[in-house]
Amino acid sequence: MNTGKAVRLMLIGFVIAVVAIGLLPFLIIYSWSDLYGLSDLDPSSTPIAFLQKMLK
Secondary structure, three states: OOHHHHHHHHHHHHHHHHHHHHHHHHHHHHHHHHHOOHHHOOOOOOHHHHHHHHHO
């Protein structure tokens, strides 16, 4: 394996890690809304409405 291929593989891994970390908050909010039964309400419910309801 030469240096160019190693750098390319590390860059691809870094991009995948950034995307995964970026999606993590949305996955947590989605799983919490499912846990509290809020996903069965209306389809217009947003994560912000979920956080407001959870904080009350």
